[in-house]
Structure formats: C-alpha cells, structure tokens
Amino acid sequence: MIAALTGILALCGAPLFAVFAAAALLLYAHADLDRSLIAAELGRLATMPLLQTLPMFALAGYVLAHSNASRRLVRLSRAAFGWLPGGLAIVALLACTLLTAFTGASGITIVALGGLLMPALLADGYGERFTLGLVTVGGSLGLLFAPSLPLILYGVIAGQISPEVTVDRLFLAGVLPGLMITLLMAAYGMLEGLRFRVARTPFSPRELGAALWAAKWEVPLPFVVLGGIYTGKLVISEAAVITAAYALAVEALIYREIPWRRLSGVIRESMVLVGGILVILGMAMAITNYLVDQEVPMLIFDAVQRAIRSRVSFLVALNLFLLAVGCVMDIFTAIVVIVPLVIPVALEYGVNPTHLGIIFLANLGIGYCTPPVGVNLFIAGIRFGRPIISIYRATLVFLLLLLAALAVITYVPGLSLWLAE
Amino acid sequence: MRAFRKLIAAWSVAEEAALAVLVVGMVGLSGAQIVLRNVFKTGIPWIEPALGNSLLWITMLGALAATGARKHISIDLATHFVPARPKAALRAVTDGFAAAVCGFLARASWRYVTFMKEAGDAAFPGVPAWAAYAVMPAVFALIAARLLARAALALAEAARGAGAPPAPAPDSLSPANGAKPDGRADA
Numbered sequence: 280m281i282a283a284l285t286g287i288l289a290l291c292g293a294p295l296f297a298v299f300a301a302a303a304l305l306l307y308a309h310a311d312l313d314r315s316l317i318a319a320e321l322g323r324l325a326t327m328p329l330l331q332t333l334p335m336f337a338l339a340g341y342v343l344a345h346s347n348a349s350r351r352l353v354r355l356s357r358a359a360f361g362w363l364p365g366g367l368a369i370v371a372l373l374a375c376t377l378l379t380a381f382t383g384a385s386g387i388t389i390v391a392l393g394g395l396l397m398p399a400l401l402a403d404g405y406g407e408r409f410t411l412g413l414v415t416v417g418g419s420l421g422l423l424f425a426p427s428l429p430l431i432l433y434g435v436i437a438g439q440i441s442p443e444v445t446v447d448r449l450f451l452a453g454v455l456p457g458l459m460i461t462l463l464m465a466a467y468g469m470l471e472g473l474r475f476r477v478a479r480t481p482f483s484p485r486e487l488g489a490a491l492w493a494a495k496w497e498v499p500l501p502f503v504v505l506g507g508i509y510t511g512k513l514v515i516s517e518a519a520v521i522t523a524a525y526a527l528a529v530e531a532l533i534y535r536e537i538p539w540r541r542l543s544g545v546i547r548e549s550m551v552l553v554g555g556i557l558v559i560l561g562m563a564m565a566i567t568n569y570l571v572d573q574e575v576p577m578l579i580f581d582a583v584q585r586a587i588r589s590r591v592s593f594l595v596a597l598n599l600f601l602l603a604v605g606c607v608m609d610i611f612t613a614i615v616v617i618v619p620l621v622i623p624v625a626l627e628y629g630v631n632p633t634h635l636g637i638i639f640l641a642n643l644g645i646g647y648c649t650p651p652v653g654v655n656l657f658i659a660g661i662r663f664g665r666p667i668i669s670i671y672r673a674t675l676v677f678l679l680l681l682l683a684a685l686a687v688i689t690y691v692p693g694l695s696l697w698l699a700e
Numbered sequence: 701m702r703a704f705r706k707l708i709a710a711w712s713v714a715e716e717a718a719l720a721v722l723v724v725g726m727v728g729l730s731g732a733q734i735v736l737r738n739v740f741k742t743g744i745p746w747i748e749p750a751l752g753n754s755l756l757w758i759t760m761l762g763a764l765a766a767t768g769a770r771k772h773i774s775i776d777l778a779t780h781f782v783p784a785r786p787k788a789a790l791r792a793v794t795d796g797f798a799a800a801v802c803g804f805l806a807r808a809s810w811r812y813v814t815f816m817k818e819a820g821d822a823a824f825p826g827v828p829a830w831a832a833y834a835v836m837p838a839v840f841a842l843i844a845a846r847l848l849a850r851a852a853l854a855l856a857e858a859a860r861g862a863g864a865p866p867a868p869a870p871d872s873l874s875p876a877n878g879a880k881p882d883g884r885a886d887a
Contacts, residue, residue: 288793288794288797289774289775290775291790291793291794292774292775292790292791292794293774293794293795293797293798294767294772294773294774294794294798295772295773295774295775296763296772296773297772297797297798297801297802300801300802300804300805301797301801304801304804304805304808313811314804314807314808314811315808315809315811315812315815316812317805317808317809318805318808318809318811318812318813318833318836318837319812321756321759321809321836322756322812322833322836324752324755324756324759325749325752325753325755325756325823325832326752327752328748328751328752330755331726331730331751331752331755334723334726334755334758335726335727335730338723338727516730517734520727520730520731520734521734523727524727524731527727542720543716543717543719543720544716546716546719546720546723546724547715547716547719547720547765550719550723550758550761550762550765551762551765551766551769551771552762552771553758553759553762554758554759554760554761554762554763554764554765554766555762555763555766555771555772555773556773557755557758557759557762557763558759558760558762558763559773561759607775608775609773611773612773
C-alpha cells in the first residue's frame with residue numbers, strides 16, 4: 280500500500296532520491312535494521328575513489344558547454360568535413376557526439392549545440408523534419424565514448440559485483456559500437472544531403488587552418504584525454520583531473536569566455552547534476568544492500584528462468600525492458616537502480632558484463648528519444664519551440680536506425696569485446 | 701520581508717561559494733597528488749581521504765543546490781500533461797512527501813554521526829570522521845526545510861488558483877539541460 284503510494288508519487292514528479300530513500304527507510308524498518316545504516320551507505324561514497332572522476336568530467340563538460348568551444352568545434356568540423364555530401368549533417372553529428380562524450384548528460388548537448396546547428400542546417404537546405412530529428416537524437420549520441428559519465432558510473436557499480444568490469448575496458452568496448460552508430464547516422468545524413476540537393480562547400484585549406492588556429496587550445500584536449508585513456512598512458516582518475524584543470528585553464532584564463540564571476544555559477548550547475556546523481560546512488564546502495572542480503576537477485580533469476588530459457592531470448596527481453604525504462608527514467612538513475620539487479624541474472628545467462636554495459640548504454644540512450652516521454656524530446660520541443668508531436672515524427676527514422684544498431688550491438692558481442700579483450 | 705530576501709540571497713551566494721571552493725580544491729589537491737606521484741615518486745597520505753570526503757560534501761551540497769533550483773532528477777510525467785492549478789497542488793504533495801522523507805533521513809544520519817563520534821575514528825589527521833559525516837544530517841535538515849517552505853508556497857498557489865506558475869517546468873525534467881543561467885534558490 281505504502282509502496283504503491285510511493286510509486287505514484289514518483290510518477291508525479293517527486294524527487295527520485297526521496298522516493299528511493301522512502302523505500303530504503305521502509306525496507307530497513309521491515310527487516311529491523313538500524314536506519315543509521317542507510318546513512319552509512321551514503322557515507323560510503325567517500326570511500327569510492329573512482330566516483331571522484333564524475334565531478335571532474337562534469338565540470339569540464341559544463342565549462343566547455345558554457346564557453347564558445349562549441350562554436351569553434353562546429354567551425355573546425357565544418358572546415359574539415361563540410362565538403363562531403365551531407366557535410367553539415369555530419370558536422371552536426373560529430374559535434375554532438377564529441378560534446379556528449381564530454382558532458383555525458385545528453386540534455387546539455389541539445390541546449391548548447393542545437394541553437395547553433397538548427398538554423399545552419401535549415402539555411403543549407405536540409406528538410407525541417409530531418410534537421411529537428413538530427414539535433415534531437417544528436418543529444419544522446421556519444422554516450423559510448425570516453426569519458427562519458429554514464430559509462431564511468433556503470434563501471435563503478437558493475438565493478439563491485441563483477442571485478443572483471445573496469446572503466447578502462449568499458450571505454451575500449453564502447454569504441455566500435457559507438458563508431459558504428461556514428462557511421463550509420465553519417466550515412467543517413469549523406470543520403471539526405473543528396474536528396475535535398477544541399478550545395479556543398481568546397482574544401483578550403485586556408486579555412487581549415489584558420490579554424491584549427493582559432494581552436495588551438497581546445498584541439499589538444501580530446502587527444503590528450505582520449506589518447507591517454509585509450510593507450511593506457513593515463514589512469515582514468517588522472518585523466519579526469521587533467522581534463523578539468525585543462526578546461527578551466529583554457530576557458531577561464533586563456534579565452535576568458537567564462538569570467539571568474541560566472542565560474543562559480545557554472546561549477547554550481549555542474550555539481551547540481553553530480554549531487555543529484557550521487558545522492559540517488561547513495562540511497563540505491565542502501566536498497567541494493569538490503570536486496571542482496573535477502574538474495575533478491577537470485578529470486579529474480581529463478582522467476583526469469585522459468586519464462587526464459589536461452590541467452591538470446593534473455594537479451595531480447597532485456598532490450599525491451601531497458602527501452603521501456605529508458606523512456607521514463609534518466610540514464611543515471613536507471614544505471615544506479617537496475618544494474619545491481621540485472622548483472623547477477625545476466626551472468627547466469629552467460630552474458631559478458633562488459634558487453635552488458637554497452638547494451639545498457641545503447642538502450643538507455645535510445646530511451647532518451649523514445650515517445651511518449653523520452654527526456655530529449657521534451658528538451659528539444661522546448662529549446663526549438665516545436666509541439667511535441669512534430670518532434671516524435673522528426674525522430675522516427677533516426678529511432679529505427681538506432682534500433683537496428685542496437686540489435687547488432689546486442690547480438691554481436693564481438694563488436695564490443697574485440698578491443699576490450 | 702526585505703531582510704528575509706537578503707538572507708536568502710546571501711545564503712545562495714554562500715552555498716555557491718562553498719561548492720566552488722570544494723570543487724576547485726579537489727582539482728588542486730588531486731593535481732598536486734598526480735605531480736607528486738609521477739614526478740617526485742611520493743605522495744601525501746591525507747590527500748586521498750580528503751578527496752573522498754570532499755566528494756561526499758559535494759554530493760550533499762549539490763543535492764541542496766538541486767533542491768533550490770528544482771533540478772532534482774525525477775520522472776515527472778505530470779508536469780507535461782497536467783494543467784497549472786492541479787499541478788501546484790501536486791507539487792505541494794510531492795514536495796511535502798520529500799520533505800518528510802528528508803526529515804527521517806536527517807534523523808537517521810544524525811544517529812550515524814553520534815555512533816561515529818562514540819567510535820572516535822579520524823577521517824584524516826586532525827579531522828574526526830563524525831565531523832566529515834555531519835554534513836549529511838545538516839544538509840538533509842536544510843533540504844527538508846526548503847521543501848517544506850516550497851510545499852507551503854505551492855499549496856497557497858493551488859488555493860489561490862490563477863497565479864502565474866513560477867516553476868520552470870522544462871528544467872525539472874532533467875538536471876542536465878543547463879546552458880542557461882539557472883534559477884536561484886526559490887525557497
């Protein structure tokens with residue numbers, strides 16, 4: 280009864296951390312456990328060093344999003360790829376992917392880049408529906424590339440259950456699936472470019488040089504960070520600190536696009552995200568603690584096993600479940616709450632937990648743009664002042680493509696595991 | 701009333717400053733640790749626990765700021781499909797519920813802090829563990845107060861009816877859609 284009431288409150292917009300806290304308080308009272316143990320679980324955040332990478336990357340992402348880095352990024356990729364058929368569409372994809380990889384939270388990509396890309400794409404002659412779909416879906420591309428926050432969060436949580444999962448391996452596992460999605464989208468953009476007979480900008484080495492020069496302080500950042508992470512030269516915690524310090528130095532000291540006075544506001548905004556995620560994580564850890572104690576994952580497995588025999592049908596069911604979750608819940612909460620329950624079950628079915636991470640993120644990323652309640656749809660509707668129905672229509676083809684990519688990612692584990700192993 | 705407004709504005713500045721100091725401090729400390737480790741092959745032992753506790757403080761203060769800016773992560777189907785007046789009533793209910801939960805959390809974490817005080821552990825040299833953890837009950841109590849005040853305001857709005865709804869509906873969707881000057885603490 281109380282549980283049902285709490286669920287309804289959650290759907291009505293009560294903060295999720297309070298909903299999970301209520302659940303934890305009820306469960307602990309039911310099991311005669313001392314309530315102070317819930318606070319102890321929250322306090323455990325202080326003893327998980329990998330989590331310290333979250334505020335660092337979030338800070339870097341928000342600082343970049345608030346400066347003119349996105350402008351320079353678009354100019355640079357336009358100079359480099361604008362001559363291709365569908366050039367500007369590809370530019371938009373790459374810019375969204377890179378910014379989302381660094382900001383992790385996809386809403387901010389739409390806000391920071393959408394206003395820049397939408398008019399440019401329309402002016403170039405791309406159709407309204409395609410353009411709207413592209414900038415909306417663009418907000419959830421790039422989740423599979425380092426240093427995406429959801430990927431780190433999955434690594435932290437999964438690593439506690441199954442030690443073979445590490446953030447470094449997840450970063451490697453995400454590369455090929457991420458590239459596949461990017462290429463698929465780029466191919467669609469090219470087709471549309473040809474269909475709308477968009478004029479191509481001729482390639483100009485001079486403009487490329489000028490664009491490179493304008494972005495000379497930012498261009499090294501992805502190379503240092505991604506290069507460092509992917510080659511193993513930088514430990515992830517070091518990469519996080521270097522990224523934050525570098526982004527701060529470049530945008531606040533060199534370009535001075537974020538004056539010191541505004542900096543504290545940007546810090547606060549990014550920490551609102553981090554605090555919001557981590558306080559939910561703390562409550563979810565308290566619940567998980569109880570559930571594992573009661574062997575609930577095994578009960579779930581027993582129940583699931585009666586209905587589902589093979590690994591393939593388990594994966595199909597998992598995909599459907601995660602897509603549904605993704606359209607009502609944000610990616611961070613979904614990871615924090617569902618990963619601890621699903622991993623033990625998936626392991627019993629012989630699913631590799633690193634591969635599972637990529638499946639999770641691919642699914643939840645799509646859920647962001649799935650009607651009726653995908654978060655990105657609303658953000659785009661508000662950002663571009665369009666009715667939500669037209670956003671549904673605009674994202675339809677993109678969704679179908681993403682679902683096809685998801686099927687490949689799910690049923691070809693090698694795509695994720697080849698680089699990771 | 702004016703003095704009250706001033707107090708709230710000053711509080712908001714203090715909150716922002718505390719977060720900025722913590723975050724910049726974390727960047728500085730971990731930067732120093734990296735240089736020490738890689739260049740001088742040494743390290744300062746208290747930096748690790750200091751960073752861990754900074755993260756806990758950032759989590760709590762970030763959550764407090766999220767409450768102020770109405771940017772807690774929530775599911776929030778209702779904001780899109782419910783008209784303004786019932787929406788205010790709904791907000792009064794959800795905020796009231798969250799306030800009650802935070803009250804319980806404040807008590808639970810206060811209990812934890814008193815246990816830690818009896819145990820007498822140190823978080824890092826010079827700082828007892830209970831002091832580092834004291835941020836939990838303090839912030840949960842503040843969040844509860846903030847939510848309670850807001851629930852009262854929402855209730856008044858629902859009763860009054862035709863008031864312009866001040867809630868930035870799109871923002872409460874996700875904490876992640878920043879890039880514009882975010883709302884100040886409104887309670």
